[in-house]
Amino acid sequence: MPMVPMRQILDEAANGGYGVGAFNVNNMEQVQAIMAAASQTKSPVIIQASRGALKYSKMIYLKKLMEAAVEDNPEIPVALHLDHGNSVETCQQAIELGFTSVMMDGSLKEDGKTPRPYHDNVDVTKAVVEMAHAKGVTVEAELGCLGGIEDGHGAGLSDKDALKHLTDPAQAEEFVKLTGVDALAVAIGTSHGAFKSSNRDSFGKVLPPTLAMDRIVSIHERMPHCHMVMHGSSSLPAELIALANAFHVVGIVDEDPEMVLFMGEIYNLRDKFGYHAFLYALMNKKRMPNMQGIPLDQIVTGIQNGVRKINVDTDSRLAITGTIGKIFAQQTGKFDPRDYLGPAREANTNLVAERMIAFGQAGHAGDYTPTTLEAMKDYYTERGR
Helix, strand or coil: CCCCCHHHHHHHHHHHCCCEEEEECCCHHHHHHHHHHHHHHCCCEEEEEEHHHHHHHCHHHHHHHHHHHHHHCCCCCEEEEEEEECCHHHHHHHHHHCCCEEEECCCECCCCCCECCHHHHHHHHHHHHHHHHCCCCEEEEEECCCECCECCECCCECHHHHHHHCCCHHHHHHHHHHHCCCEEEECCCCECCCCCCCCECCCCCECCCCCCHHHHHHHHHHCCCCEEEECCCCCCCHHHHHHHHHCCCHHHHCCCCCCCCCHHHHHHHHHHHCHHHHHHHHHCCCCCCCCCCCCHHHHHHHHHCCEEEEEECHHHHHHHHHHHHHHHHHCCCCCCHHHHHHHHHHHHHHHHHHHHHHHCCCCCCCCCCCCCHHHHHHHHHHHCC
16 A cells, blocks of 8 residues: 555544544654554554654655555555645655655744744745645645744744644634645644643642643634644653653753652652662652643544644653663663664554554544545645645
């Protein structure tokens, strides 16, 4: 089965009332993990790569990895998506490489940091739509600005500031009509990266971020056939955070200056990962990050109201890095990359499979006959864009 247009995967998800996870990749093990999870759960899947991933892996290597993925899993509908394209030229390059979907993130200027005026967003998105649809390629756009930064992309807004840049439902309706996009990433208070919330209770414990779910409901009421996208939707489960910090993943420990030491969490490490981890954390005086991601029940609410694509990256990073850290801490004689990349791949597979089940896409891989880019060209021509 060749890679399929993302538009078909989203259309079928809308017909079935489920969401589809879009998982970021940078290397072979991540591609293999996602495909293994899709095969185990019989799920259609969206694999996406950022500009940073393409630079890291080199475009041609990623292309060949994806060709191998679809050849090895002919029963799984797979879309290859460019995440956060910053210009018409970047999107064109991805299309020429064989991507079946691109995101033109016109919410930010080409530097990937500065918010772009609305009408400029309309113009650049429309230009990409006209170019991509002529080749049968799906286009995702973004309206409003998310918080945080990931992979060098983002306005760097705090979760509080991001609430000032939420997607306006009336403007979203106008934007979709003017541009003809296939999917719209909406800003509802989610953030890129690991630190998504500054909300705290009276004891200082971090609470989940405040999400404007009413915006999703309103957009869905205005445009029931619009495929919405939730970015920054990793859930950051406690067990992954504990795993990463038990084995000294310093990038997570040192990033948040407000993290505090919870001795109760330190002692929980003893039960989860053994006495060695407990001593290691205690001797290093680990500060446990009290991070909160996007609760799965809120993602499910989004799916029930028109969200069809859910972006997940940080959860995978935690699963991979925490597993590698554990092996390095517990098996100091290991130096063969297979000894730690193999278990990391397995941990990522398990994480992705859990998300596929939670989003409802599990079991739907065989529901439909995959279409082609050529067929989608005809579809867009008949539709008028």
